[in-house]
Amino acid sequence: MKILVVEDEKGLAESIVDYLTKEGFICEVANTFWQADEKVSLYKYDCTIVDLTLPDGEGFGIIQTLKKIAATTGIIIISARNTLEDKIKGLEIGSDDYITKPFHLSELNARVKSLIRRRHFGGNNDMIWREIRVQLPSRKVFINEKEALISRKEYDLLLYFLSNIDVVLTKESIAEHLWGDHIDSSDSLDMVYSHIKNLRRKILDKGGKDYIQSVYGIGYKFSAS
Template sequence: MKVLIVEDNKELSESLNDFLVGERFICECADSVNSAREKLLSYSYDCILLDIMLPDGNGLDLLRFIQLEKINSGVLIVSAKDALDDKISGLESGGDDYITKPFHLPELHARLRAVYRRKKTDGTNLIACNEITLDTDTMEIFVCNTRLEVTPKEFDLLHYFIVNKNRVLSRQSIATHLWGDYTDNLPNFDFIYQHIKNLRKKISACGGADYIETIYGLGYKFNTSGI
């Protein structure tokens, strides 16, 4: 899962980033409304961790921007202990859940995953596509009821493909989803081909179909329409 942390407290932002990276999330940080807007216009995120109080405005302004731009990211609002009005306003403005400071990091982790499930997978941890099933809680893949031995990146790659099935995904979007926005400066994305090659081989070995289609000059598509 790729998360944008919008928090102006540097120490807290770094703490959140370190914890979530340790839980296999891809994280980017923004410390203001303006920097968050720039990132949201340039990149896509599964979830946004949004602090209400920011140095150049209110996080609720950013929520309205997200709605206006039709950005399809889950939003977990971070609010002060007694800021009930902010919680209500945030949920009415498009937020999916809120967590109150101070909070425990495991609770934050659980709430982010719950927001993601509701937003992307209809509230379930199981994602099925024909003979392939992914369990987002245990990070396991099953093909024809056989468990695949996959790396974390291979799981994230297949998950990204299935959630976006029958859509063309550019190499750039795949790279930034799996490795973060720093991939902008890489000379090529040859490593994506290698991950896809390994994934295809493992799925095929368990009797699964090859759904990953190369769209030359554009990227890849998890094509279920022609199978």
């Protein structure tokens, strides 16, 4: 799951990223309005955390951009502005939640997880597809009710596939989803193949079917057909 943190206070942004990264999220940061506007226009996020007061614009504008391009991201506003008018405006233009600063990082984490479950998984703690069951809070994966021990990247890859059943995903989009701003650390797209190979083997080892299909010259598709 990938998150964009739009926050000009760098210390707070780093604290949020550190905390959410330890919780298993892939995080990117935008410190200005224009950085955020460019990122949401180019990339997809599962959740966007938006500060309202930015040095070169208002966070409301980021939310309006997300709605204009029909992005599926969940939106949480974080702001020191505690007026009823701001909260109402944020909800009316499309945000899902509003947290007033200062806040506990554990509360933000809980709200992010709750929002992602509501928007992507119908509010359920378990995501079930055929013989595959994913326990979202614990990040555990079961195939035919037998636990498959998978790495963090393999978990992120599986969830990405399950959220895009029958959709052809390019190698580039998979790499960008798994590494985000740190895509260079993946060395090459060969790492995508390596993670896919390992995930496929672990599903098969537990008696699951081979749902990962190669699409020549493009990427991969997760499908039962």
